[in-house]
Amino acid sequence: MKALKKRAPKRRLVLDMPAAGMDTLALVMGPDHPVLRGAVRIVLEVEGEAIAAADVQVGFSHRGFEKEAESTPYANSFALVERLNYVSPLLNAVGFALALESLLGVTQKIPERAQLVRVIVSELARVADHINCLATTALSLGVSNACHWLQRARAELWQLLEAVSGPRLGPSFIQLGGVANDLDADWPAAFHAWTPRVRRTLSHSEALLGNSPVFRERTVGVACIKPALIGAWGLSGPVARASGVAVDVRKDAPYLCYDSFDFDVPVGSHGDNWDRYALRMEEMRQSLRIVEQALKRLRPGPICYREAAWSPPSKDTIKTDPSNHLLHHAQAIFGTPMPAGQVYSAVEGANGELGFFVVSDGSARPVKCRVRSPSFMNAAVLAHVLPGHFLADVVPSYALLNIVGGECDR
Amino acid sequence: MTSPQLQLRGKLAETLSRSAGARLTGSGSARGFEWFEVSQNGWFASAACAAAEGWDQLIDLTVVDWHNSHAAIQNNARYELVLLLAQQGQTPRVALKCKLPPDVLTVSSVSPLWAGAAWLEREAFDLYGVRFLGHPDLRRILLYAEFVGHPLRKDYDKQHRQPMLRKSSVTKPGPGA
Numbered sequence: 001m002k003a004l005k006k007r008a009p010k011r012r013l014v015l016d017m018p019a020a021g022m023d024t025l026a027l028v029m030g031p032d033h034p035v036l037r038g039a040v041r042i043v044l045e046v047e048g049e050a051i052a053a054a055d056v057q058v059g060f061s062h063r064g065f066e067k068e069a070e071s072t073p074y075a076n077s078f079a080l081v082e083r084l085n086y087v088s089p090l091l092n093a094v095g096f097a098l099a100l101e102s103l104l105g106v107t108q109k110i111p112e113r114a115q116l117v118r119v120i121v122s123e124l125a126r127v128a129d130h131i132n133c134l135a136t137t138a139l140s141l142g143v144s145n146a147c148h149w150l151q152r153a154r155a156e157l158w159q160l161l162e163a164v165s166g167p168r169l170g171p172s173f174i175q176l177g178g179v180a181n182d183l184d185a186d187w188p189a190a191f192h193a194w195t196p197r198v199r200r201t202l203s204h205s206e207a208l209l210g211n212s213p214v215f216r217e218r219t220v221g222v223a224c225i226k227p228a229l230i231g232a233w234g235l236s237g238p239v240a241r242a243s244g245v246a247v248d249v250r251k252d253a254p255y256l257c258y259d260s261f262d263f264d265v266p267v268g269s270h271g272d273n274w275d276r277y278a279l280r281m282e283e284m285r286q287s288l289r290i291v292e293q294a295l296k297r298l299r300p301g302p303i304c305y306r307e308a309a310w311s312p313p314s315k316d317t318i319k320t321d322p323s324n325h326l327l328h329h330a331q332a333i334f335g336t337p338m339p340a341g342q343v344y345s346a347v348e349g350a351n352g353e354l355g356f357f358v359v360s361d362g363s364a365r366p367v368k369c370r371v372r373s374p375s376f377m378n379a380a381v382l383a384h385v386l387p388g389h390f391l392a393d394v395v396p397s398y399a400l401l402n403i404v405g406g407e408c409d410r
Numbered sequence: 411m412t413s414p415q416l417q418l419r420g421k422l423a424e425t426l427s428r429s430a431g432a433r434l435t436g437s438g439s440a441r442g443f444e445w446f447e448v449s450q451n452g453w454f455a456s457a458a459c460a461a462a463e464g465w466d467q468l469i470d471l472t473v474v475d476w477h478n479s480h481a482a483i484q485n486n487a488r489y490e491l492v493l494l495l496a497q498q499g500q501t502p503r504v505a506l507k508c509k510l511p512p513d514v515l516t517v518s519s520v521s522p523l524w525a526g527a528a529w530l531e532r533e534a535f536d537l538y539g540v541r542f543l544g545h546p547d548l549r550r551i552l553l554y555a556e557f558v559g560h561p562l563r564k565d566y567d568k569q570h571r572q573p574m575l576r577k578s579s580v581t582k583p584g585p586g587a
Binding site for chain 1: 440441442443445466467468469470472474475476478479492494498500501503505523524525526527528529530533537550551552553554561562564568
């Protein structure tokens with residue numbers, strides 16, 4: 001695991017607030033708030049500027065994914081899964097596909113090219129999520145240049161992903177057995193043309209944010225999450241790693257072909273907002289490293305493993321071939337049965353361990369389709385960490401936990 | 411499963427079967443995790459065994475409604491509580507499970523062992539109506555306070571309408587607030 005560059009922790013001035021005799025004020029931040037991205041309500045009890053207690057209220061983006069999935073044919077739920085963490089939809093879809101393929105028992109049969117393409121889109125999805133997190137954090141802390149530079153990089157990244165998958169929010173690109181489309185022949189060149197630009201953007205943003213006394217004051221030493229809290233609060237991903245706990249599903253329980261890539265997992269030491277920021281910067285560089293290796297390993301080959309029992313018919317034949325036409329509609333309406341059994345399958349989402357717990361009774365719809373949401377656990381720890389901090393600390397702490405509403409509330 | 415995983419699983423199996431409080435009733439393998447089923451009364455003791463064995467990484471806590479299963483209804487075991495745990499950096503996940511009858515839908519809270527379970531238990535209460543004894547703050551979490559019913563139960567129709575909120579009920583905190 002790679003340690004982040006060391007810097008001296010900055011001592012924070014703690015103003016002595018007289019506790020006795022001071023009334024608390026109930027302050028409601030959100031769910032509609034100019035700088036708290038997403039719909040989360042934080043009810044604070046403040047004594048002056050100091051937070052005495054915090055109640056983090058989620059659920060404003062709850063759309064009933066699990067209820068809907070129970071009455072939906074398995075393959076149709078890909079459309080819903082992509083809308084969980086809507087900033088990195090392809091990653092969610094990869095996780096869901098892996099869970100269903102595990103249930104089907106075909107994990108080892110996914111062709112290598114399909115696995116590499118899945119790794120490529122997963123890592124680019126991670127970069128997109130991290131850029132979004134850091135860009136909105138920068139904007140909310142007043143370093144708007146960094147926001148614009150980073151969002152431009154993300155716009156270019158999405159152009160690359162659109163060239164692969166088509167739609168942005170609902171790519172419908174990951175399917176059972178592999179992926180729906182192949183990379184164009186000129187895609188690797190477009191990616192390699194983009195990487196120097198995004199690396200420059202990351203460096204410039206890092207310089208701007210790192211040299212900003214305002215950004216440093218509001219992140220260094222703020223909202224420290226001690227390592228002992230990580231396991232108890234179910235924290236994973238960048239939040240856990242920033243606290244020095246080196247967990248990463250790609251290393252601990254490798255899926256796809258992650259165990260064959262050479263990449264580092266950065267680890268912080270203070271668990272403060274700064275570490276959660278710096279770690280994401282470094283993770284993006286590691287993600288680009290993985291994609292470069294994956295592109296070098298791409299060889300011509302099939303992009304999807306098919307079995308007659310559950311594979312969808314090829315889309316270009318469903319309007320001309322009557323039996324494929326019927327099969328397409330039958331699958332969409334009635335679904336195809338999955339083997340009975342239970343599976344828990346996790347991927348390393350941008351915010352941590354994104355798990356799918358699927359229970360099948362052998363029918364075409366799941367008994368249970370549970371999403372293990374890393375954002376939900378991140379939101380839980382926020383209320384624990386805020387007391388003792390100042391009102392101004394809410395914004396960067398909330399922003400750098402990256403609680404994505406769609407993933408938190410499902 | 412590789413041998414270290416078998417050892418970890420075996421160790422927990424042994425601890426659970428030796429513990430009088432846990433009341434292990436079954437175990438098995440699923441894809442991605444090993445599971446141990448314990449009795450409703452032995453839920454906290456089993457969780458405490460697992461915590462003591464080093465299963466300190468909370469993964470998930472959720473409920474499965476087996477309303478459509480004849481076997482589950484016959485055995486008065488409609489609901490199944492599932493607690494997924496891991497050891498930091500280790501591959502195997504374990505699941506502790508217990509069956510809950512619909513007429514006694516209460517079980518001990520495991521939030522004293524893993525603080526993050528408090529929110530997961532709130533969600534189980536919100537969506538299934540399971541009550542967790544000793545929970546520090548059992549109220550709804552994803553749905554609004556005035557919501558009526560527990561929608562992830564199989565007998566809650568997906569299209570079921572909720573009562574319109576009166577203006578006065580919105581300004582006052584509801585029972586679930």
